[in-house]
Amino acid sequence: MNYYLFVDESGDHGLKNIDCDFPVFVLCGVIFSEDQHSVFRERMHQLKTDVWGSKEVIFHSRDIRKCEKEFQVLFDLEKKKMFYERLNAIISGSDYKIISAVIQKDDYIKKYGRLGNVYAICLSFLIERTIFYLDTKSKPIQLEIIVEKRGKLEDQELLKHYNEVHSIGTGYVTSARIKNYNTRFRFKSKKENINGLQLADLVAYPIARHIIEPSKINPAFNVLEAKFYEEGGKRYGLKKYP
Secondary structure, X not given: OEEEEEEEEEOOOOOOOOOOOOOEEEEEEEEEEHHHHHHHHHHHHHHHHHHHOOOOOOOOHHHHHHOOHHHHHHHOHHHHHHHHHHHHHHHHHOOOXXXXXXXXXXXXXXXXXXXXXXHHHHHHHXXXXXXXXXXXXXXXXXXXXXXXXXOHHHHHHHXXXXXXXXXXXXXXXXXXXXHOOOOEEEEEOHHHOOHHHHHHHHHHHHHHHHHHOOOOOOHHHHHHHHHEOEEOOEEOOEEEEO
């Protein structure tokens, strides 16, 4: 069985200048089996076709929230209501798990200073917890980690980090356990219209808002609540650090 971990981010991963309104970095992964993703992809294609007449529309969280680019059609309130109802039904009704990591920047800087690659740190957390999840599934399994491209230098640095994790493991997962899943690592462009990556993008922002303002009403986060990976009563799918 093939499994996919689709990874996208919300927030700036830099530590030099902290945005007081958004002082977190979220790396969000959604994990599907190949069969589960096929069903999800077809449901997304149908929604896109029904609203835009084409499955080639690429969902991007910020553009949707701001009703920009293709999403200007959502200024039509009836169409917007229908779109969100159907999108929420797909997100809540599809079979996948969320595995995410959040860096709370102020706390991180107080404890570790302004050094370190928070994107790489979060990726290690995602890999660890994905291995925990796959350990509960029937074998054999092949895992493909799919990350959205950011830039040549950033991608090279991230690939180097992944290769180190693959070679030596982490504090909680050995290299042998990672290699047991024939793990592969791929970069994909947003233009390739990969629905799993678009879901990771849509999920990341509500998680960030929940961490920043946990007491504030957050309907988008409520839709996700049941999708976080849990084991033994512990929510492994939402790692807050430090």
